[in-house]
Amino acid sequence: MSSRDTILKNITANKPELVELPAIDLNTVIQYNDLVQQYKTVLQSIGGGTVELQDLSSLKQELESRKAKGDFVVNRIAALGEVSDSLASLTADELAAVDTAYIQGNVAVAENGAIWLYESNMGNRLLPFICQHLVIVIERKSIVPTMHHAYQQIESAKEGFGVFLAGPSKTADIEQSLVIGAHGARSLIVYMIG
Amino acid sequence: MSHTSTLKHAEAAAQFINDEPRTNWHDETLWFVRQKRDKAAHGLPEWEQLREWASQIKNHTLSNLDNYLLEFERNAKANGVTVHWAMDGADHNRIIYDIIQKNNIQKIVKSKSMLTEECGLNEFLHTKGIETVDTDLGERIVQFRNEPPSHIVLPAIHLKKQDVSDTFHEHLNTEKGNNDPQYLTEAARQHLREKFIESELAITGVNFAVAETGGFVVCTNEGNADMGAHAAKIHIACMGFEKMIPKAEHLSVFLRLLARSATGQPITTYSSHFHKPREGQEMHIVIVDNGRSRQLGRADFRNSLKCIRCAACFNTCPVYRRSGGHSYHTAVAGPIGSILNPNIDMRANADLPFASTLCGSCSNVCPVKIDIHDQLWKWRQVLVAEGYVDTTKKVGLKGMAFLLARPRLYRFAGKMGRGVMRLFPWLVNNKLNPWYKQREMPAPPKQSFRDWYLQNKK
Numbered sequence: 001m002s003s004r005d006t007i008l009k010n011i012t013a014n015k016p017e018l019v020e021l022p023a024i025d026l027n028t029v030i031q032y033n034d035l036v037q038q039y040k041t042v043l044q045s046i047g048g049g050t051v052e053l054q055d056l057s058s059l060k061q062e063l064e065s066r067k068a069k070g071d072f073v074v075n076r077i078a079a080l081g082e083v084s085d086s087l088a089s090l091t092a093d094e095l096a097a098v099d100t101a102y103i104q105g106n107v108a109v110a111e112n113g114a115i116w117l118y119e120s121n122m123g124n125r126l127l128p129f130i131c132q133h134l135v136i137v138i139e140r141k142s143i144v145p146t147m148h149h150a151y152q153q154i155e156s157a158k159e160g161f162g163v164f165l166a167g168p169s170k171t172a173d174i175e176q177s178l179v180i181g182a183h184g185a186r187s188l189i190v191y192m193i194g
Numbered sequence: 195m196s197h198t199s200t201l202k203h204a205e206a207a208a209q210f211i212n213d214e215p216r217t218n219w220h221d222e223t224l225w226f227v228r229q230k231r232d233k234a235a236h237g238l239p240e241w242e243q244l245r246e247w248a249s250q251i252k253n254h255t256l257s258n259l260d261n262y263l264l265e266f267e268r269n270a271k272a273n274g275v276t277v278h279w280a281m282d283g284a285d286h287n288r289i290i291y292d293i294i295q296k297n298n299i300q301k302i303v304k305s306k307s308m309l310t311e312e313c314g315l316n317e318f319l320h321t322k323g324i325e326t327v328d329t330d331l332g333e334r335i336v337q338f339r340n341e342p343p344s345h346i347v348l349p350a351i352h353l354k355k356q357d358v359s360d361t362f363h364e365h366l367n368t369e370k371g372n373n374d375p376q377y378l379t380e381a382a383r384q385h386l387r388e389k390f391i392e393s394e395l396a397i398t399g400v401n402f403a404v405a406e407t408g409g410f411v412v413c414t415n416e417g418n419a420d421m422g423a424h425a426a427k428i429h430i431a432c433m434g435f436e437k438m439i440p441k442a443e444h445l446s447v448f449l450r451l452l453a454r455s456a457t458g459q460p461i462t463t464y465s466s467h468f469h470k471p472r473e474g475q476e477m478h479i480v481i482v483d484n485g486r487s488r489q490l491g492r493a494d495f496r497n498s499l500k501c502i503r504c505a506a507c508f509n510t511c512p513v514y515r516r517s518g519g520h521s522y523h524t525a526v527a528g529p530i531g532s533i534l535n536p537n538i539d540m541r542a543n544a545d546l547p548f549a550s551t552l553c554g555s556c557s558n559v560c561p562v563k564i565d566i567h568d569q570l571w572k573w574r575q576v577l578v579a580e581g582y583v584d585t586t587k588k589v590g591l592k593g594m595a596f597l598l599a600r601p602r603l604y605r606f607a608g609k610m611g612r613g614v615m616r617l618f619p620w621l622v623n624n625k626l627n628p629w630y631k632q633r634e635m636p637a638p639p640k641q642s643f644r645d646w647y648l649q650n651k652k
Contacts, residue, residue, distance in 0.1 A: 004279035011260040014491030022250040092425040112460035125424040147446035157407035160470030169417040173332035175355045177375035184417025
């Protein structure tokens with residue numbers, strides 16, 4: 001018998017009697033009066049920054065001036081101008097030189113600061129991790145209270161990869177001292193539009 | 195790990211506490227993490243409800259595990275992922291070695307996976323002449339030092355920054371005596387970025403596997419699992435079969451609990467959902483049993499398989515905090531390790547269920563409501579019945595049982611004991627009495643509680 005069949009046979013023989021799944025009642029979970037304020041507070045507490053904007057014009061200008069200056073910036077947001085869409089063919093070595101990546105976020109979570117990104121927003125799975133600095137743009141109205149609400153909004157298996165990203169990369173592995181910028185992005189700024 | 199070459203918990207703990215300031219620091223550091231957990235938990239009015247949901251979801255999953263594994267396998271295969279099954283650690287290591295051989299791989303990066311520690315993957319590959327680079331900062335530190343991790347979430351929590359500085363000076367040529375965590379982390383970042391970029395194979399663990407989608411979720415703060423998995427041409431994810439959950443929506447419950455319980459963060463920086471290999475990439479999942487199906491059959495111990503590896507039970511445990519992770523001589527230390535490891539090897543790990551005061555704090559903080567302290571107590575009984583306990587402990591316990599079952603004799607012995615301690619204190623205040631170690635014996639009371647009660651009851 002294969003390992004697979006032996007393992008499954010042993011599980012079938014040893015599993016307990018079937019018990020039901022619980023019903024998850026969202027009326028019992030935390031509510032926030034001001035989702036935007038809650039989101040900002042949490043993201044700042046985990047090392048991220050927030051900027052509130054009416055529209056994208058000033059961000060678009062910033063991006064253009066950085067490009068003009070010769071900074072290696074990668075834009076994945078159509079509303080900000082030309083989109084880098086040949087990222088899939090770039091090697092890790094090439095992507096490691098990216099200074100700042102601009103990526104659209106789909107859903108943001110007020111309770112923990114996380115933002116859901118689909119693979120198609122990234123252009124290359126490595127981009128939001130390997131870039132030195134990360135900028136994510138979200139719509140104010142895309143902020144939901146908790147992870148339960150977030151999973152109702154997204155389809156986590158729609159694409160090959162997706163991530164809830166909350167703040168810049170960090171570690172406290174040396175004597176519990178918090179250091180921002182472990183392996184991933186050294187900073188995260190979230191622009192909230194609307 | 196063999197029975198004879200490994201120090202038992204009490205002996206290893208005795209060595210650990212020789213350095214009193216460091217023991218106190220270890221104790222306080224972990225208690226600080228426990229307090230951060232409390233603050234995060236108290237921030238959610240539904241915390242207890244969340245624990246209950248998590249517990250019930252896991253109970254349900256275990257009761258239908260064979261079907262969920264089949265559903266997961268079917269969906270993962272449809273996503274283009276190769277699924278392997280491993281009976282034990284040796285099987286797991288061989289599967290990975292075969293993939294390495296077949297693809298002629300030289301450069302391997304690995305993110306944190308307690309399962310690969312449990313299976314001894316790095317050591318196995320080393321005997322085949324293959325080196326694996328651990329990429330979690332804490333794991334890289336202990337790997338340089340040829341030590342195992344001492345904590346499943348904070349692998350280098352037993353080390354101070356000057357230890358890390360010395361280690362990095364030796365291996366990464368950092369400035370001698372520079373103990374700044376920022377500087378040391380930056381050195382590791384540069385060193386490991388090179389490793390990520392040149393890697394051909396990335397090995398990761400799995401936090402949750404979703405039957406409904408065939409996907410799996412990996413949680414890190416550093417981003418090392420993603421740096422490896424998205425850069426390498428092959429990704430192997432290794433999981434114990436108990437990582438299964440039924441649906442994607444259940445991830446919400448577990449992701450809300452995991453980081454809050456572990457470090458007091460509202461969520462880890464990255465909660466990555468892997469479903470399909472990227473174009474041109476190979477993705478493998480290795481599903482491991484290694485004694486888990488046996489544990490599933492032990493009614494008293496099966497719910498230890500609900501564990502999500504947050505380590506809240508470590509941080510709260512008065513014994514773990516004052517004995518250090520290495521004293522548990524197993525991949526998973528702490529209270530949860532003490533109920534998992536006797537199942538893997540009863541003889542080698544018979545000491546672990548005794549490394550507890552049975553205070554119950556572990557069960558109180560457990561996000562999936564495992565009755566850890568009850569199971570510790572139940573394992574003690576199994577181990578004594580199976581003959582895995584030292585003769586001295588067995589004789590002592592038998593003597594105690596004999597005495598406690600005979601009230602008259604017990605009262606007489608108590609009286610004698612009080613008399614002896616009063617008249618001949620040196621008989622108990624000496625090194626032959628283990629209770630005298632690191633503490634003064636209490637002054638003997640004049641009378642027993644029973645005598646006092648009989649005198650005073652009205």
